[in-house]
Amino acid sequence: MANLGDREPDPEPPTSKKHSTKLVKIENFTGEVKEGFLDAGAGDWIKRLKIQIRLREMVDEAAWPDSIKIMVVAAHLGGAASTWFIRRFDVLQGVSFDALCIAIREQFRCSLDRLEISSTLCRTIKKANESYADFAHRLSTIAATMNDGEETKATAEDALSTFIKSAWPQHRASRLSCIKTQLDNPWHEMEEAVKYLAKIAGIIGEDSCPAHPPIFRAIKWGK
Secondary structure, X not given: OOOHHHOOOOOOOOOOOOOOHHHXXXXXXXXXXXXXXXXXXXXXXXXXXXXXXXXXXXXXXXXXXXHHHHHHHHHOEOHHHHHHHHHOHHHHOOOOHHHHHHHHHHHOOOOOOHHXXXXXXXXXXXXXXXXXXXXXXXXXXXXXHHHOOOOOHHHHHXXXXXXXXXXXXXXXXXXXXXXXXXXXXXXXXXXXXXXXXXXXXXXXXXXXXXXXXXXXOOOOOOO
């Protein structure tokens, strides 16, 4: 008779890996086009959602399967976007997370062509009750519409150019002479411009324009 004391203990049943999905903090995507924008901002929303998911994967120390990621997307859809997802669930449940993100961007993309978007961007002006930071974000989002909602260096440069023209109209010519087509970091230039204007606005009032534009670093053409 075998010695029971020598028996190996039965292995523990496998436990399902818990994912910290409740820690994903992002507003619902509704597919609604807000006033002053050209599309619903699907590209921007998806980019921020992917960052949130990646941060939670780092906390879990494990990659999430696509099924979990798709569940997170579905939980953060509302309005027309939620209706669209429900009506197409039979098809969408079988796609990958990346394919779902592409489908959302395609469904809620801007209907204008690149020329129309560029023209609209150039005509965009700051609202009276809009902060400089919000105005910069709106311009960046509109510019990114030319690339299906994906921000690039080129779209950031377009947004910066429009921001400068609109923020200091009385100094437009002198400011544009400081901006070249090859910016090392247009995002940094935008941040500096926003900080400068916010500081001036706090001194002389929101409705006033600064007397002098910030001094942008001179940038040479090409490399």
